[in-house]
Amino acid sequence: MRRLLFVANWKTHLGPDEARAYLKTFLAQYRPTEGREVWFFPPAVSVEAVAQTIRHQAGLLAGAQNVYWEPKGAFTGEISAPLAAAAGARAVLIGHSERRHVFGESDADTERKLSAVLDAKLVPVLCVGETLAEREAGQTLGVVTRQLEAALGRRQPAALQHVTVAYEPVWAIGTGKNATPHDAADVHRDIRRWLAARGAKTPRILYGGSVNLKNAAELLAERELDGVLVGGASLDPEAWGALVRTAAD
Ligand code: PGA
Numbered sequence: 001m002r003r004l005l006f007v008a009n010w011k012t013h014l015g016p017d018e019a020r021a022y023l024k025t026f027l028a029q030y031r032p033t034e035g036r037e038v039w040f041f042p043p044a045v046s047v048e049a050v051a052q053t054i055r056h057q058a059g060l061l062a063g064a065q066n067v068y069w070e071p072k073g074a075f076t077g078e079i080s081a082p083l084a085a086a087a088g089a090r091a092v093l094i095g096h097s098e099r100r101h102v103f104g105e106s107d108a109d110t111e112r113k114l115s116a117v118l119d120a121k122l123v124p125v126l127c128v129g130e131t132l133a134e135r136e137a138g139q140t141l142g143v144v145t146r147q148l149e150a151a152l153g154r155r156q157p158a159a160l161q162h163v164t165v166a167y168e169p170v171w172a173i174g175t176g177k178n179a180t181p182h183d184a185a186d187v188h189r190d191i192r193r194w195l196a197a198r199g200a201k202t203p204r205i206l207y208g209g210s211v212n213l214k215n216a217a218e219l220l221a222e223r224e225l226d227g228v229l230v231g232g233a234s235l236d237p238e239a240w241g242a243l244v245r246t247a248a249d
Contacts (some may be wrong), residue, residue: 001034001035002035002038002159003036003204003226003227004037004220005036005038005039005164005204006037006038006039006228006243007037007038007157007206007208007228007229007230008039008040008234008240009041009065009093009208009230009234010043010046010234010235011032011043011098012041012043012112014043014235015046015237016045016049017044017049019042019046020044020049020053023054023142023209025051025238026238027053027054027155029238030060030244032058033245033248036059036244036248037061037227039057039060039063040054040063041063041064041065042065044079044087045067047087047088047089048087051087051089056172061090061091061094062084062088062134063084063090063122063125064079064084064093065090066086066092066093066099067080067081067083067092067113067116068113068116069115071116071120075182076178077201080120081116081120081200082104082120084098084122085121087174088120090122091124091178092117092125093118093125093127093166094108094124094126095113095126095151097127097128097129102208105154107147109201110150110151112152114151114152123163124227125163125206126151126165126166127165127166127208127229128165128167128168129144129167129168129173130143130144130169130170131143131171132171135169135171140169144190144191145190148191151181152195155198157198160200161201163203164205165191165203165204165205165206166206166207166208166229167187167191167205167207168207168229169187172210173208173210173231174210175210177209177210178210178215179209181221183224184207184219184224184225185225189224191203191205192224204225204226205224205226206226206228206229207228207229208228210241211228211229211233212232212243213233213246214234216228216243216246217246220247230242
């Protein structure tokens with residue numbers, strides 16, 4: 001049976017009370033479906049509210065959008081992987097394009113963070129993807145491979161088994177311009193090949209970038225996609241509830 005993962009990245013939206021209200025609406029129409037999982041990545045201050053609210057629900061999980069790589073210490077303003085875990089997070093986004101391009105995170109930073117997340121026994125969701133200029137210059141594969149190599153190149157196959165990869169072309173994020181299923185599938189195949197060559201047997205590869213209720217069915221019809229990572233279209237609980245049922249009824 002095909003397994004699908006629907007990831008909601010709330011970015012800098014929905015505080016604890018709003019998160020609880022959102023989940024009340026979402027859960028009122030959520031039906032667990034075999035082979036489908038829904039992961040929520042709220043802002044750090046709402047991780048505990050989300051984790052507590054969904055804790056008895058099958059198929060749902062809470063994660064953190066970012067962590068610092070040190071487990072603890074004098075790092076004002078940062079949260080660590082063990083602290084995220086203590087709040088109820090089970091997964092962490094690593095190398096999201098906004099971390100890379102707004103906050104200047106380097107490939108080396110993504111490697112340190114990924115390592116910290118694995119050490120804390122959390123699931124890393126590693127985001128990779130090219131800018132428009134890189135795509136137009138024919139560098140998509142080179143950029144994605146460089147990002148994979150930097151974050152995962154020194155990992156043993158056993159660790160790679162725990163990593164989920166999200167292909168998110170930077171030009172598609174928040175722009176309303178999604179990659180075609182065909183273009184996404186091309187890059188997914190390259191990522192799958194890269195992971196397979198390093199012993200990862202069943203890698204899960206998501207697509208992200210302007211996924212919404214209208215285009216989700218067409219994207220998910222492409223078998224290379226093991227799921228979607230969704231920002232803007234995950235903020236409305238009813239629309240998100242409908243999106244996670246895409247082609248399930
Ligand atoms: P978007 O964001 O769905 O709003 O394009 C996706 C993401 O940043 O993960």
